[in-house]
Amino acid sequence: MWDWSSFLHYLHSAYLIRGAGITLGLSIAAMLLGLICGLVAALMRLSKSQLLNRPAKGYIWVMRGTPVLVQLIIIYTGLPQLGIKLGVISAAIIGLGVNEGAYLAEIIRAGIIAVPKGQFEAANALGLSPWRTMRLVVLPQALRIVIPPIGNSFNGLMKTSSLASVISLDELLRRTEMLIQVQFRVLEIFTVAALYYLVLTTLWGFVQQWIEARLSRAYATVAPATNAAAAVQAAALSHDAI
Amino acid sequence: MNKIAILLLGMLLLTVATPGVAQTCTPKLDHPPLARKGWLLAAINPTVAPIQYIDDEGNIVGLDVDLGNAIAQRLCLKMDFQNTMFATMIPLLKEGRIDMIDSFMFYTPARAAQVLMIPYGASTLAIVVQKSNTDKIDGPEYFSGKTFGLELGTVDVEDAQKASAALVKAGKPPIDMRTFATYADVLQALSAGQVDGAFIGTEQTYWYKSKGRDFFRIALTGYDPHAEALAFKDPTVADAVAKVMNEMHADGSLQKIFTPYGHCLLPGPYKVTTGDIPAPDCKQTVQTR
Numbered sequence: 027m028w029d030w031s032s033f034l035h036y037l038h039s040a041y042l043i044r045g046a047g048i049t050l051g052l053s054i055a056a057m058l059l060g061l062i063c064g065l066v067a068a069l070m071r072l073s074k075s076q077l078l079n080r081p082a083k084g085y086i087w088v089m090r091g092t093p094v095l096v097q098l099i100i101i102y103t104g105l106p107q108l109g110i111k112l113g114v115i116s117a118a119i120i121g122l123g124v125n126e127g128a129y130l131a132e133i134i135r136a137g138i139i140a141v142p143k144g145q146f147e148a149a150n151a152l153g154l155s156p157w158r159t160m161r162l163v164v165l166p167q168a169l170r171i172v173i174p175p176i177g178n179s180f181n182g183l184m185k186t187s188s189l190a191s192v193i194s195l196d197e198l199l200r201r202t203e204m205l206i207q208v209q210f211r212v213l214e215i216f217t218v219a220a221l222y223y224l225v226l227t228t229l230w231g232f233v234q235q236w237i238e239a240r241l242s243r244a245y246a247t248v249a250p251a252t253n254a255a256a257a258v259q260a261a262a263l264s265h266d267a268i
Numbered sequence: 269m270n271k272i273a274i275l276l277l278g279m280l281l282l283t284v285a286t287p288g289v290a291q292t293c294t295p296k297l298d299h300p301p302l303a304r305k306g307w308l309l310a311a312i313n314p315t316v317a318p319i320q321y322i323d324d325e326g327n328i329v330g331l332d333v334d335l336g337n338a339i340a341q342r343l344c345l346k347m348d349f350q351n352t353m354f355a356t357m358i359p360l361l362k363e364g365r366i367d368m369i370d371s372f373m374f375y376t377p378a379r380a381a382q383v384l385m386i387p388y389g390a391s392t393l394a395i396v397v398q399k400s401n402t403d404k405i406d407g408p409e410y411f412s413g414k415t416f417g418l419e420l421g422t423v424d425v426e427d428a429q430k431a432s433a434a435l436v437k438a439g440k441p442p443i444d445m446r447t448f449a450t451y452a453d454v455l456q457a458l459s460a461g462q463v464d465g466a467f468i469g470t471e472q473t474y475w476y477k478s479k480g481r482d483f484f485r486i487a488l489t490g491y492d493p494h495a496e497a498l499a500f501k502d503p504t505v506a507d508a509v510a511k512v513m514n515e516m517h518a519d520g521s522l523q524k525i526f527t528p529y530g531h532c533l534l535p536g537p538y539k540v541t542t543g544d545i546p547a548p549d550c551k552q553t554v555q556t557r
Contacts, residue, residue, distance in 0.1 A: 027362075099456075102457070102460065102462060103456045103457060103459070103460035103462065104460075106460040106461050106462065107460065111460070111461060111462070114446065114462070191449075192448075192449060192453070193448075193457075194417075194446035194447055194448055194457065194462075196447075200420070200447065203355060203420055203421070204420065204425070204447065206355055206421075207354070207420065207421035207422075207425070210358050210378070210379055210382045210383075212355055212356070212358050212359050213359060216355075
């Protein structure tokens, strides 16, 4: 039978709140690492050089093709056999971040591909190097496109981070399980944990909305000129065609 | 007509000529209170060899399986073990989807306040360390300021927490406790050097040693005897099981189940118990199986 007093008691459990803090911190750290890995891998994937393209493909293939739980266990208990011993927090951040990076690589790559080819050509015509083209012209535009799916990824990562409990990280879900073992209030305590996750993901939703709004502002002011430039270009092209 | 007569005679002869075939057993429990008619459904989490585990053929085997099967047979029921995570066992029991939990569950007063528990056995803990560690270890207090692996959901965690609290009170560093899902995960962490030592069930340590996992040293055995219990929701089922366990104890068959595993059997009588119980007299040292 549902016990409201247990539910309300655990709703403001400092132990679980601290666990939620650990989950949030872990997710942020893993996401930052994932973004770095994802950006590098995306650029390597877009490269015409096989020396860059193939390793990136291999990384994405392995990371997306194997369970993140297995990856965490390999990092935590397998690497020490090769003399690489990482602490539980480092192992969790690296495991989650490197795995997330593979998914982010594809999202970022899709965002870059979505930028009109004309932008690349225009930047080239202005004498920008490939790196400056990417940094100053393409990536800023791609960023606006990829924010929603990356935001979605972070939302998922906050829940996926619970897998780190397998390597003994004392995050929200592990703390939930610890309380359940002693008190047996399974439904009540899991519901509290679910609410904490909901709070975290809802707060992130607000942040994501703010980011999207900020990025869209630049486009709202630029749009008319951009549209005009596009119109001029189209006119010039049609004139040439005649 | 002659053919029919011959057929009927044949059937009669078949019945008479096979006296060795047992007569149908009448189940001693009905549905309800059982979750399913004719069956005793038990939740089990087979990750603790040799008490309950899955063998190479995928069968759930072990002491708790032998015990459950014996109880079901006495009740004239068929046994069905449901492999499930610990966290889902209590909800399943309370919802009436299963009849009992037969899963090496430690008896605690807090648990006994929520479900009907019948203590039946006892086990102890061992402390294991890397082979290179030859220190004399008398208890978990040794791991003050060190990392210590534990299985989630066991009294091991409570014991380590008590020891750590005492250390902190004495002005010493606490034990850095690391919890894992199973004893196998704990040992894996120990083998990787991620923890300095670990609590493992005494029987489990000898089991792993017997399976060639020889990377650790058993520094201490027989620590903190604690009772395990079967858990029920329905008092009719609990009482029926307690009755057959007492019968099995009286005729010696219960002891025959426990002896090969080297597991401590509580002396009985077996009954639904609440509140604190005295620490069982259980000295596990050498695995007899």
